Amino acid sequence: MTDYFAGFDIGGTKTLALVVSDHGEIVHERRELRPHGPEETVDQLCSLVSEVQADAGVAVSAVGIGIAGAISRSGSVQFSPNIPELVDFPLRDLLAGCVDLPTIVDNDATAATWAEHQLGAGRGVDDLLYVALGTGIGTGFVLDGRIYRGAHGFAGESGHIVIDRHGGTHISGVRGPWEMYASGSGLGALAREWAVAGRLPAVMAAAGSADAIRGEHVSGALANDDPDAHALLDVFASDVAVGMTNLMYVLDPARIVLGGGLVDIGEPLRARVQHWVDKTTLGGAFRPHVPVVLAEMGSRSAALGAAMLARALVS
Amino acid sequence: MTDYFAGFDIGGTKTLALVVSDHGEIVHERRELRPHGPEETVDQLCSLVSEVQADAGVAVSAVGIGIAGAISRSGSVQFSPNIPELVDFPLRDLLAGCVDLPTIVDNDATAATWAEHQLGAGRGVDDLLYVALGTGIGTGFVLDGRIYRGAHGFAGESGHIVIDRHGGTHISGVRGPWEMYASGSGLGALAREWAVAGRLPAVMAAAGSADAIRGEHVSGALANDDPDAHALLDVFASDVAVGMTNLMYVLDPARIVLGGGLVDIGEPLRARVQHWVDKTTLGGAFRPHVPVVLAEMGSRSAALGAAMLARALVS
Numbered sequence: 001m002t003d004y005f006a007g008f009d010i011g012g013t014k015t016l017a018l019v020v021s022d023h024g025e026i027v028h029e030r031r032e033l034r035p036h037g038p039e040e041t042v043d044q045l046c047s048l049v050s051e052v053q054a055d056a057g058v059a060v061s062a063v064g065i066g067i068a069g070a071i072s073r074s075g076s077v078q079f080s081p082n083i084p085e086l087v088d089f090p091l092r093d094l095l096a097g098c099v100d101l102p103t104i105v106d107n108d109a110t111a112a113t114w115a116e117h118q119l120g121a122g123r124g125v126d127d128l129l130y131v132a133l134g135t136g137i138g139t140g141f142v143l144d145g146r147i148y149r150g151a152h153g154f155a156g157e158s159g160h161i162v163i164d165r166h167g168g169t170h171i172s173g174v175r176g177p178w179e180m181y182a183s184g185s186g187l188g189a190l191a192r193e194w195a196v197a198g199r200l201p202a203v204m205a206a207a208g209s210a211d212a213i214r215g216e217h218v219s220g221a222l223a224n225d226d227p228d229a230h231a232l233l234d235v236f237a238s239d240v241a242v243g244m245t246n247l248m249y250v251l252d253p254a255r256i257v258l259g260g261g262l263v264d265i266g267e268p269l270r271a272r273v274q275h276w277v278d279k280t281t282l283g284g285a286f287r288p289h290v291p292v293v294l295a296e297m298g299s300r301s302a303a304l305g306a307a308m309l310a311r312a313l314v315s
Numbered sequence: 316m317t318d319y320f321a322g323f324d325i326g327g328t329k330t331l332a333l334v335v336s337d338h339g340e341i342v343h344e345r346r347e348l349r350p351h352g353p354e355e356t357v358d359q360l361c362s363l364v365s366e367v368q369a370d371a372g373v374a375v376s377a378v379g380i381g382i383a384g385a386i387s388r389s390g391s392v393q394f395s396p397n398i399p400e401l402v403d404f405p406l407r408d409l410l411a412g413c414v415d416l417p418t419i420v421d422n423d424a425t426a427a428t429w430a431e432h433q434l435g436a437g438r439g440v441d442d443l444l445y446v447a448l449g450t451g452i453g454t455g456f457v458l459d460g461r462i463y464r465g466a467h468g469f470a471g472e473s474g475h476i477v478i479d480r481h482g483g484t485h486i487s488g489v490r491g492p493w494e495m496y497a498s499g500s501g502l503g504a505l506a507r508e509w510a511v512a513g514r515l516p517a518v519m520a521a522a523g524s525a526d527a528i529r530g531e532h533v534s535g536a537l538a539n540d541d542p543d544a545h546a547l548l549d550v551f552a553s554d555v556a557v558g559m560t561n562l563m564y565v566l567d568p569a570r571i572v573l574g575g576g577l578v579d580i581g582e583p584l585r586a587r588v589q590h591w592v593d594k595t596t597l598g599g600a601f602r603p604h605v606p607v608v609l610a611e612m613g614s615r616s617a618a619l620g621a622a623m624l625a626r627a628l629v630s
Contacts, residue, residue, distance in 0.1 A: 070601060078601035088601060127466035139565075148458060150567025151442035152603055160597055161561040164480045165491075172597055176480075246476040250454075250565055252465025282475055282487055286385060286393035286403060288467055 003314075006049055006060045007307025009108060009300075010034055010041070010067040012082045012135075017048045018300065019056040020307035022315075024119040026300070028056035037085045046098035062102040062313045064306030065091070066111035068138070073153040075105035081136075102313040106149075108302040109156055112259060112295075113140025114147050115305030120296035121257045129253035130295070131158075131244060132260030137179040141251060147309070159183065163242045178243035184215055184262050187236050191218050194232055202226045219265055233265070234272050241276030248281060248290060259295030270294050318629075321364055321375045322622025324423060324615075325349055325356070325382040327397045327450075332363045333615065334371040335622035337630075339434040341615070343371035352400045361413035377417040377628045379621030380406070381426035383453070388468040390420035396451075417628040421464075423617040424471055427574055427610075428455025429462050430620030435611035436572045444568035445610070446473075446559060447575030452494040456566060462624070474498065478557045493558035499530055499577050502551050506533050509547055517541045534580055548580070549587050556591030563596060563605060574610030585609050 003022040008015060011034060019028035030052055035041040045065065053060055069080030075092025077083070092105040113130035116122040122130065128142040137159035141148045149155055159179030160172065167176030180186055194200045195210040203221045207213040221229035244256060256277075258270055274292040281287065297304055318337040323330060326349060334343035345367055350356040360380065368375055384395030390407025392398070407420040428445035431437040437445065443457040452474035456463045464470055474494030475487065482491030495501055509515045510525040518536045522528040536544035559571060571592075573585055589607040596602065612619055 070598060079598065143458060143463060144461065146459065151569035152567055154598075154602065155565065155567040157564040157567075160564045161476075162557055163477055165478050165557055166481065174595075174597060242477055242480055246561070247565065249472040249475045250470065250562065252467055252470040252472075254466035280489075282489065283385060283394065283469075287469065 003311070004056070004058045004060045005307040005310040006052060006063045007111075007303040007305070007310065008045060008048070008063075008065045009111070009303035009306065010065065010082060011108075012068075015044060015048070016300065016303045017052050018303045018307055019052050019058060019060060020304060022311055024304065024308065026304070027058065028052055029300075030055070034082065036083070038089055041083060041086065041091065042094045042098070045095060049099050049101075060101065062310035063095070063099055063104070064111065064308070064310030065095075065103070065105045066108035066302035066306040067105065068108045070154050070157070071105055071107045073149060075103070077105070102310065104306070104309050104313055106306065106309055107138075107140070107153070107156065109138030109140045110147060110149060111303075111305030111309060112138075112297070112301035113142060113257075113305065114308050115297045115301040116257045116259065116295055117142045117147075118308045119304065120301070121293045122255060125255045127251070127253045129244075129247055129251055129256045131240075131247075131256060131258055132295075133182065133240065133258065133262040134184055134260040136183050136185070137243070138260065139247065141253075143251070158243065158247060161243055161246060163246065178246075181239035182236070182243055184260075186239065187218065187262065188213065188215060190236055191232060194228075200228050200232065203229060215262070222265060222268055230268070233268060237269060237272030238276045240273050241280060244273065244277055244292075245281050248277070253290060256290060256292045257295050258292055259297075259301060263295055266294065318626070319371070319373045319375045320622040320625040321367060321378045322426075322618040322620070322625065323360060323363070323378070323380045324426070324618035324621065325380065325397060326423075327383075330359060330363070331615065331618045332367050333618045333622055334367050334373060334375060335619060337626055339619065339623065341619070342373065343367055344615075345370070349397065351398070353404055356398060356401065356406065357409045357413070360410055364414050364416075375416065377625035378410070378414055378419070379426065379623070379625030380410075380418070380420045381423035381617035381621040382420065383423045385469050385472070386420055386422045388464060390418070392420070417625065419621070419624050419628055421621065421624055422453075422455070422468070422471065424453030424455045425462060425464060426618075426620030426624055427453075427612070427616035428457060428572075428620065429623050430612045430616040431572045431574065431610055432457045432462075433623045434619065435616070436608045437570060440570045442566070442568045444559075444562055444566060444571045446555075446562075446571060446573055447610075448497065448555065448573065448577040449499055449575040451498050451500070452558070453575065454562065456568075458566070473558065473562060476558060476561060478561065493561075496554035497551070497558055499575075501554065502533065502577065503528065503530060505551055506547060509543075515543050515547065518544060530577070537580060537583055545583070548583060552584060552587030553591045555588050556595060559588065559592055559607075560596050563592070568605060571605060571607045572610050573607055574612075574616060578610055581609065
């Protein structure tokens with residue numbers, strides 16, 4: 001008999017709900033605007049758990065929720081950039097009031113890591129580093145075959161690691177953190193800086209002005225083989241590699257999965273990140289090569305991973 | 316019945332051999348000059364395993380060896396700064412030829428981490444970060460209650476993490492790695508720089524010249540409550556904290572144990588590191604406090620931990 005699990009990803013603008021079989025097959029999918037505030041969050045998730053089961057025509061055995069931010073091991077949302085109104089909010093315990101099923105609330109990058117490990121680009125790899133490049137940087141780890149959450153649930157906040165202690169000040173208040181350079185926001189800032197300096201004429205022409213430059217203008221120029229855009233990507237990839245190499249020294253993964261929105265750039269990004277990681281890692285003579293591969297689960301990875309983490313609650 | 320285990324630490328100048336009970340009690344201890352070259356390494360260890368058992372009057376059930384460097388999960392020394400002649404050297408397999416006992420070869424910081432977890436300042440802590448400040452920086456991790464080695468055995472090479480990508484070039488060839496600033500060598504370099512600038516008169520007077528300044532001159536000035544030495548220590552502690560905070564974001568430990576030779580400075584160092592970690596870590600409002608504590612196992616920690624890792628082979 002097939003078991004089913006519900007997986008949710010509460011994102012910055014939308015909630016994605018999935019019903020997933022124990023083989024990882026998505027049998028039902030639904031999107032809603034993301035909730036605002038504590039009560040609406042609980043109400044939306046409670047309603048969706050009922051509705052997606054009815055719509056899919058199956059009963060689920062457990063529920064998993066992925067959400068950006070610092071999620072405690074007991075499933076409390078300590079802080080989430082996506083729903084800033086949730087502070088020290090015991091989401092899992094409150095859901096237990098309406099969802100009479102085993103329920104887990106986890107960080108979205110942790111969930112996405114598990115999806116890639118169970119179903120995607122990290123299958124069969126016991127020591128896996130997942131790096132999601134989006135608005136910021138999210139990371140997750142499978143260590144010795146298990147998802148690693150840390151003592152309090154906050155492991156993998158690697159976007160904050162300082163790589164340039166005398167660098168500029170990030171919106172977080174810290175000088176020179178990795179995600180200031182190596183996220184989608186970092187790529188946008190770098191592109192605007194280059195455009196102002198006259199180094200990205202094709203991108204500038206497509207966007208109209210430096211301030212209007214977005215990721216898609218850079219992606220478009222890359223697709224058109226604009227050499228300036230490729231030079232920009234190379235510098236950006238070296239920024240990605242600085243933090244990635246730091247994480248390699250700490251964790252010694254066997255594989256690195258590159259995920260998040262910037263993965264839409266695809267192979268050009270992956271290849272340059274691999275180049276810089278290989279070039280800058282010390283001890284290349286004795287160190288087995290660590291492949292950097294593109295994530296395979298796409299934008300559903302966090303919801304899918306949340307469903308797979310729910311599966312682990314009951315199996 | 317008490318079981319016994321042999322633990323070795325092959326250091327930069329000496330090999331320390333211990334016979335340890337399964338409760339962690341040291342029943343015999345011996346020091347030899349460290350071996351040179353592959354054959355001498357194997358010969359010395361084989362002889363010592365026999366001799367320390369005879370001298371202690373007990374038979375050991377397993378043998379553990381700690382050595383600085385990149386040690387593969389199969390116990391090969393890929394590279395060791397202490398015995399540079401050992402490259403891709405299958406030490407564990409070669410020892411099996413003469414030591415007819417379960418044998419493990421591990422990184423010395425990994426072994427010291429396990430000693431602190433089993434017997435010292437990290438007892439009862441499932442997610443532990445150990446940071447040894449010596450000539451360089453060594454780190455080790457207990458994660459979810461288990462020692463973590465990484466996919467290849469190279470986890471915890473955290474001294475290499477880049478914290479100042481536009482900083483000076485380290486002897487490793489990398490710009491701005493943590494251990495260039497936050498190791499004993501880093502403290503010495505900082506002290507000499509301050510001395511030349513006239514900022515450490517008491518230390519300078521004790522050492523005779525800036526070039527002659529060693530750690531003990533700084534320690535001596537700290538013990539005499541020299542305000543300049545305390546100002547130096549504060550800057551150094553902030554350097555330690557940058558990398559330590561990076562590791563906290565990645566691993567989310569419940570406790571941090573500060574080990575290595577610089578621990579001789581003691582509480583003044585611990586207190587300033589704790590200060591800077593607390594001050595600079597983001598999310599202090601929701602994050603449980605992470606205590607930084609001094610290691611308790613002293614200079615025998617790697618040999619003791621190697622014996623305890625050997626114990627785990629047979630229990």
